[in-house]
Amino acid sequence: MNTPLANARPLYLQHGSAQRLALDGARRLCIQRKNQSEKRIPLHHISRIVCSSNLDIGSDVLMACLQHGIPLCIINPDGSPLGWCLGNRRKETTLRQLLGHALDDPAWPVYYSHWQQNQHNAIAAHSLLLCGVPASAAARQNPRTALCNAHFLKHQQACGQHINALTLLAQHELTSHLSRETSDPQLLAWHRPGLNLLHDLGQLLGLYAHTDLHHTLELPAHADDISAWAIRHHERHSAHWQQRIAHLLHDFEQFLRNHWL
Numbered sequence: 001m002n003t004p005l006a007n008a009r010p011l012y013l014q015h016g017s018a019q020r021l022a023l024d025g026a027r028r029l030c031i032q033r034k035n036q037s038e039k040r041i042p043l044h045h046i047s048r049i050v051c052s053s054n055l056d057i058g059s060d061v062l063m064a065c066l067q068h069g070i071p072l073c074i075i076n077p078d079g080s081p082l083g084w085c086l087g088n089r090r091k092e093t094t095l096r097q098l099l100g101h102a103l104d105d106p107a108w109p110v111y112y113s114h115w116q117q118n119q120h121n122a123i124a125a126h127s128l129l130l131c132g133v134p135a136s137a138a139a140r141q142n143p144r145t146a147l148c149n150a151h152f153l154k155h156q157q158a159c160g161q162h163i164n165a166l167t168l169l170a171q172h173e174l175t176s177h178l179s180r181e182t183s184d185p186q187l188l189a190w191h192r193p194g195l196n197l198l199h200d201l202g203q204l205l206g207l208y209a210h211t212d213l214h215h216t217l218e219l220p221a222h223a224d225d226i227s228a229w230a231i232r233h234h235e236r237h238s239a240h241w242q243q244r245i246a247h248l249l250h251d252f253e254q255f256l257r258n259h260w261l
Contacts, residue, residue, distance in 0.1 A: 008047035008097070010104050013055055014075055020056040021049075023064055043068050047101050048260075050075060053082050096182040098256040103191050105260065115255045116200060119248070123207040131214040147210040155219050162213055162220075165230035167206030174202055174245050181249075201248060208244050212237060 013021070013031070020032040024040060031039040043064060048071040051057070057072075062085055065072045072085040102108050124143035128135050131150050139146035151159040175198050178188055188197045212233065213219070220229045234241065 008045055010101055011041070011046050011049045013049065013051040018055060021061045022058045023060040027064060029061065043070065046070055049073070095253055096184055096187065098260055099182060099187045101260045102256050103187065111259055119204050119251065123204060127207050127210045130211045151214055154214060157219065157221065159213055159219065161223060161226050162230065163209050165226050166209035166212060166234065167202065169230055169234045170205045170209065170241055171198065171202030173241060174205055177245055177249060201252065205244060205248055
C-alpha cells in the first residue's frame with residue numbers, strides 16, 4: 001500500500017500564471033493564478049517546491065513547509081538558485097521516493113550523466129590499477145579496450161564473452177537488490193524513453209569483472225563452457241560482488257539525496 005509520502009511529487013512554479021502561494025483553513029497549498037481559478041493541493045502531496053523569485057509567497061506557506069519538511073527553492077529568472085528554505089528532514093524518505101522525485105526533475109539527465117561518468121572513471125581507474133595496466137591517456141579514454149588487451153596478453157585468448165557473462169550475472173543480482181528497494185520496475189527501466197538504470201548501473205558494476213577475470217588462473221577455451229564457468233566464478237566470489245553492489249548502491253543513493261532530498 002502506498003503512503004501519502006510515497007505519492008508526493010515536486011511542484012514547479014517557475015513558469016506559468018501562478019502569482020501567489022497561500023495556505024487555506026484546511027492547510028492546503030493555494031496557488032493563485034492570473035485569470036484562472038485557484039488550485040489547492042494538500043501539503044502531504046508535495047515533496048518540494050521550486051518557484052520563481054517573482055512569486056508572492058505567504059509567511060504561513062514558509063512556516064508550513066518548514067514544519068512538514070518540504071524544501072522550497074527560489075530561483076532567479078535565469079534558472080539559478082536564489083536560495084533554499086529547508087525544514088525538518090524527512091527521515092522516512094526511501095530510495096523509491098527519492099528516485100521518483102529525481103526522475104520528475106527536468107534537470108535529472110544533466111545531474112545523472114555527470115554522476116554516471118564520475119563513477120565510470122573511478123571504477124575504471126581502479127580496475128586499470130589492479131590489472132597492472134598503465135593509466136595512459138588512451139587507457140583512460142577507453143578503459144574497456146585497454147583492459148581487454150591486457151587480458152588477451154595474459155590469457156592468450158579473447159575475453160569479451162567471459163567479461164559479458166560475469167557482467168550479466170552481476171547485473172541480475174543488482175536488479176534483485178534494486179527491485180526490492182524500489183518495488184516499482186517502471187522507475188528502473190521504463191519511466192521515460194531511453195531510461196534503463198538497470199543497464200546503466202549494471203555496466204558500471206561490470207567494470208569490476210575485468211579485475212576478477214585478469215587474476216583468474218585458467219579460462220574455459222570453448223564458448224559453450226563460458227556460462228557455467230561464470231556461474232561458478234561468481235558464486236566463489238559472491239562476497240566481493242555483494243560488497244561491490246552495496247558500494248555502488250550507496251553511492252547512487254547518496255547522489256539522489258544530495259540533489260533531491
